[in-house]
Amino acid sequence: MGASLKDVAALAGVSVKTVSNVVNGYTYVSPPTREKVERALAQLDYRPNLSARNLRRGRTGVIALALPELDAPYFAELSRFVIEAAGDRGWTVLIEQTDGLPEREREVLEGVREQRIDGLIFSPIAVGREELAARTDTTALVLLGERVLDGPTHHVAIDNQRAAREVTEHLIACGHTRIAAIGRQDNPGANTAHLRLAGYRDALRAAGIDYDERLAPPTASYHRADGAQVMRHLLDLPEPPQAVFCFNDLLALGALRTVLSSGLRVPQDIALAGFDDIEDGRYSTPTLTTVSPDKAQIARAAVDMLDAQLTGVRHAARRRTNPREVTAEHRLLVRESTRCEP
């Protein structure tokens, strides 16, 4: 087992606390003592026992990131940024996969990992406003990607509705009028889906196009397979759409597959747009028009907000910082899949 402070102290001929002081960079240690201790530290290859340190300090230095799926590229890319931002603060990230299951999400909220983490960054799918309000666990929390109005918690998201409107406006500007949407979800918790649908409808309305529910079929989840399947359905309509706005890139890539394998061309026969700007869409053929959320900014903001909560609690005993909402930037990236002369 590794050496403890006691071992080092014995070797250096000083008290345990002095060694602790050296390790923690405490100011009042005489140079000769410091040097002696440091030699001993090096000789024994001392590493602090984090369990003990955390027990004493009441902090673990670990935050959790709870996501639906790690293998959805959007979340994988986001994770990397969160890990980096947390690393800058000396924090370690523990990843929790909920698979979007309500019960797993509730577990996470109620602190399965409590005592093991200082804070939680959570990207919910199923859990709604009520569950969040009812939460009893007091671990610091930041929500991602969900805009729970009046919600009791900090969160960071992009302006989903505006972004969705912009995509749809772009498709309209290309001259399309029969524009479908893939990704509608009627589950009341599916906030993101609602917002993107709302933005889509905003743009239609502004252009004087009637909303046709048959062009926005319900979509079980947001994987390639769903996109492929719903697209098949759209193509089989008596009047198929001229353009399709998919609520994420995976759906779009699935849809793209269906369109191309039906012998149709993108964008000439059908234009396709996605959402998330995952790397796949930059290398598909055609490349994918999409909304690019500033993932680095989202990650940074989330980590910052956790930090604020944690240090806030320290300074003003358990004062609940006011729920803050950060809106991250996004950009519409027009690529080949919707290229047109406007």
Next chain:
Amino acid sequence: MGASLKDVAALAGVSVKTVSNVVNGYTYVSPPTREKVERALAQLDYRPNLSARNLRRGRTGVIALALPELDAPYFAELSRFVIEAAGDRGWTVLIEQTDGLPEREREVLEGVREQRIDGLIFSPIAVGREELAARTDTTALVLLGERVLDGPTHHVAIDNQRAAREVTEHLIACGHTRIAAIGRQDNPGANTAHLRLAGYRDALRAAGIDYDERLAPPTASYHRADGAQVMRHLLDLPEPPQAVFCFNDLLALGALRTVLSSGLRVPQDIALAGFDDIEDGRYSTPTLTTVSPDKAQIARAAVDMLDAQLTGVRHAARRRTNPREVTAEHRLLVRESTRCEP
């Protein structure tokens, strides 16, 4: 803060240790006492403080998974399986991104997270046999995807060389003779690249085709961008290849992009095969021929081997279990990108 054993004990009117006994399912607790304690536990919503428990027990219940990049789909998919397999044992997984940087990899090996984790599953890129042998940290270790012969550590991998040979044989069976490879790396640590190249050359040799180094250009890393760029280079050769074996799917998807945007068809003009079976390749157009490693098996085997090391240490004080090697299954999946009549 959460309630501690002391609080529960006070409420139940018993000693701290009795509560501890109830919590840990110790046998000799009288039914009435047990019930009293359980009521108190429930009433205070007691959760054990893991720092304290770990300090006492010397185990953390956390393992680390160190990967080059979480946002490479192969690793993202693998992570999910590792997290699941670890979850079955009640372990939590902490993810460490090395970005393939030698210095980060060395840090991981030397136990940056020591004291915080019980074991490490590590997928190295840069670090080689010598560094592994020189490792001083004693945390249980399992290597992924690397076949370090005579290495001092447990590891699990598929038979890369055989798989690569099978892919190449398939391309040869389709009638191709000018077959390129994307993914060669001359860095001596790049074991996987060497093995796949070896398998490629085995197949060529068996078919009596000369190995032409110009058809296997060095490749800096394994991202789409690299595949796209190297493919561009191959297309610009005086005699471009008829088929290309890419050492992973990302390279293949990048290459596919280049080929298609050059106006060539896949597989008619150029056949393309990849490696890893990431989801993207199942939805690209054309779909991607690839080697599918049994990721679930790899994850399970890695976790099993960690478990064996951990319990081995417990039983026979620090007995080094013999380095074991597990070879996971793989399958060649022929899809559209190489379809031919053989």
Next chain:
DNA sequence: CGTTACGATTACATCGTTGAAACAGCGTCG
């Protein structure tokens, strides 16, 4: 009836670390 055995419970020490407070030594100041 005294001893033993065992079930049930408790007191105590301990894991490694760090905050609070005490203490020792020494120069400074009134």
Next chain:
DNA sequence: CGACGCTGTTTCAACGATGTAATCGTAACG
């Protein structure tokens, strides 16, 4: 010269849980 303040160091008591050994009561035994 005594009080004070500063640096440098140590002692002590926690943090929360658990292993060990001790304790207490009671039933079984010879």
